[in-house]
Amino acid sequence: MTVPTRIRTSAKAVVLHEGSVLLTRNLWNGKECHFLPGGGQDTGELLPDALRREVREETGLTVSVGPLLWVLEGWTEDPGVLTSENFHRVEVVFLCTVDGSAELVGGTEQDIDQIGLDWVPLEKITSLGTLSPRYRAHMAPLVAGTVPRAAYLER
Numbered sequence: 255m256t257v258p259t260r261i262r263t264s265a266k267a268v269v270l271h272e273g274s275v276l277l278t279r280n281l282w283n284g285k286e287c288h289f290l291p292g293g294g295q296d297t298g299e300l301l302p303d304a305l306r307r308e309v310r311e312e313t314g315l316t317v318s319v320g321p322l323l324w325v326l327e328g329w330t331e332d333p334g335v336l337t338s339e340n341f342h343r344v345e346v347v348f349l350c351t352v353d354g355s356a357e358l359v360g361g362t363e364q365d366i367d368q369i370g371l372d373w374v375p376l377e378k379i380t381s382l383g384t385l386s387p388r389y390r391a392h393m394a395p396l397v398a399g400t401v402p403r404a405a406y407l408e409r
Contacts, residue, residue: 259340262344264304265308280367323349324406325345
């Protein structure tokens with residue numbers, strides 16, 4: 255593997271509402287998949303502020319940012335992610351709740367590959383094949399009704 259040319263920090267949300275988790279539905283490399291809402295942190299922006307902004311842009315929802323769930327770190331050489339360069343990726347994932355209405359109206363600045371939004375029942379999360387296994391495994395405690403202990407995960 256080549257040495258990453260830059261680092262990208264992003265904030266991601268596990269948004270819970272009435273027993274369901276909010277996911278973005280995306281068309282990624284020709285396949286439909288689900289992602290956690292959120293995105294890149296801007297210079298001078300705190301992670302919770304970046305997360306609130308990104309969730310609002312992608313979903314139209316306003317959220318309260320709760321506890322840290324996990325930090326996922328690794329290298330990415332995926333040309334579908336931002337650029338064709340290799341970069342060091344740090345994803346910081348927080349538990350969030352909806353402030354106000356949970357109606358999915360869509361955001362004003364959705365990602366180019368985003369094709370929809372879904373409230374997925376918690377009990378289906380760990381078997382949802384369109385969601386990354388790394389997310390499914392770490393969300394299992396939420397299905398059991400507990401908040402997972404914050405963790406550092408390497409890719």
